[in-house]
Amino acid sequence: MRDLSFHRGERLIFDRVNLDIPQGKVTAIMGPSGTGKTTLLQLISGQLRPEAGRVEVDGICVHALQRQELYQLRQRMGMLFQSGALFTDLSVFENVAFPLREHTRLPETLIRTLVLMKLEAVGLRGARDLMPAQLSGGMARRVALARAIALDPQMILYDEPFAGQDPISMAVLVKLIRTLNDALGLTSIIVSHDVKETAAIADYLYLISAGRVVEHGTPQELDCSASPWVDQFMHAHPDGPMSFHYPAPPYAADLLGETPA
Amino acid sequence: MTAWLTGIGGFVLHNLTRLGRANLFLLRLLGALRFLFRRPGLLIKQLYVVGVLSLPIILVSGLFVGMVLGLQGYANLVDFGATSSLGTVVALSLIREMGPVLTALLYAGRAGSALTAEIGLMKATEQLASMQMMAVDPFERVLAPRFLAGCLAVPILTGIFTAVGILGGYLVAVVQLGVDGGAFWAQMQAKVELFADVGNGVLIKSAVFGLLANWVALFEGYEALPTAEGVSLATTRTVVITSLAVLGWDFLLTALMFGVW
16 A cells, blocks of 8 residues: 545545555554544445555555456455444345355355355354344354355455454454464454454554554554554553544633634 | 525535436446346346335225226216216326326335335445445346336336226226216227327336336435435435426426327
């Protein structure tokens, strides 16, 4: 990713950002809420186009592709959405079978075998007949993960995989992401602000804030970084260089109604 | 004064942009229809959802509209001793106007709003985005089958509405009020033209209305803001815009088809 810039409305989301994602590793991109981490994944997967700079996947410039070529590239990418984004009108089994049915002409018995293998990998083979509405948040995310790996992609993008999970399903997901990455030889990109869980499985971390890469390195390097900002983020101090307050006019003047509208 | 002018300008520009986007949307939708040759099953499922499931409301409304037409026509014609042309009055009003217009309005309320809500929610829950990430084009897989099914369903529903309406008129006029049954059918047969009346009204008008209703419904759903409020606004807009568009186009088409200038 080279010199990437992107605006949303008036707001500058990325200002000439450079990132390298090594193959076969788990790379995490972390930062406070609202720094455009999800936007970054959308740029990598070609759902959005950057205003300047390039995004390359495997040497292919993503945003220069026609729709057909982009779709071919995406068959080699999986993405896990924050909500899971399961199709609510299909059962768990059919959700995982969906990419297989759309992109292959495999016989039904083979599809069944493949789907059950993927579901077994995430531990939900027994839940195959449930509908998405009957699943807990953590289970839905695991089904979505099984669906994302259905076509054996080379790369998986995780959008906030740990957000809003109880400790157990969090631990399950952490373990799954790491083992799937190693077992299937994937390249994983995790976008998250759950420092502890992410640092535990990532090979390399990027911290972004206010449109820039603030710091990058292995989890150990970042853990003892000298930068006060990195220290605040990694160890979750409530106040520090990142202020607790959203930018506002002086408090007393605001209360007395003296601020210009 | 300037603020007022800016307001008007902004309103016009906003709506022109939206109209332009709606037209591009329709072009892409028409292009995606080819996909249905490969997957006719998707079309059949949607024909059931928008067509067959709309039957109850169409049957009941058609029957009652026809019965009311029979009553009103009788009350007016009996003064002139012209009740023998009641069949013509009922049939022509239904075939030329009431059938196509009321079917389109009922369809917008029953199926159009449901389409908007469904597409809007699929977008809000990232189902459309996740489909794109699985290299499946939602225009082909989700929108095209619904669009074609709707465009086929509306003319068929109009035909059914009209036929049931004529039966309703017959029930009231002949069975209830004692109009001569032979005259009822014979006058109708003599005065109703196959191409000028049935072709223009039941076929062409309803085809135009069907296109409008489904185009608006899918576009509003696809463009809906991905929030609860956005989807509810879009659903309302679908019904309002479809109703106004159908009534406006009905006047234009009537002027072209049956106009006296």
